[in-house]
Structures are given as structure tokens and as C-alpha cells.
Amino acid sequence: MLVFITGLGTLIGSLILKSASPQNVNRVYGYRTKRSKKNQKLWDFAQKYSAKVLTITAVLNIVIGLIIMIFVKFDNEYYLFFELGWVVVSILPVFLLTERKLMEMEQC
DSSP, X not given: OHHHHHHHHHHHHHHHHHHTOOSSOOSSSSXXXXXXXXXXXXXXXHHHXXXXXXXXXXXXXXXXXXXXXXXXXXXXXXXXXXXXXXXXXXXXXXXXXXXXXXXXXXXX
């Protein structure tokens, strides 16, 4: 259930980031890392790219969450830890892929 709910929240966040992406580097919202805030070109790319990867992650979490809700019983005491761990691990590719692309852009 937690994976599904987090997937929905992530999808909403990615759609907001896609539609209302911050135009200038700021400290309030958007994909904010040290590398993405170096210049405007990196900032603009990071907003678009991270929103795409976040959307893919959200859809996968929604599908996985639905599968889990249908086929898995919630009687295991470690089930919540599994779901929490999955949510954290599923968000990591967003940062790893975006940072790798930003490093490639920096080197060009």
C-alpha cells in the first residue's frame, strides 16, 4: 500500500515539476543539488530530466504497489520495512541518473 501511495505522490510531484518548472536557480523548489545550481544551463536540464525520470519511477511504483496489494498478504511483521526500503531505493535512480547526466554536461 505504501509503495502505491508513494507512487501517486511522486507522480503528482513529477507532473508539477514538468508543468511549473522553476525558471531560475532558487532555494525553494525544483531539483536542487550543488551541481544543478552551478549555472542556468545545468539547472534547466536538471529540472526537465529529473521530472522525466521521476515520472518513470512513479509509474513503476504505482504498478508494483498495485501488484503487491493484489498478491501479497500484509501479515508479515517485516512487510512495512520492506515497503519503506523499496520506496527509498526506488528514488535513488532519479538522483543517480540526473547527476550522471549533469556531470556529462559539465565536461562538455
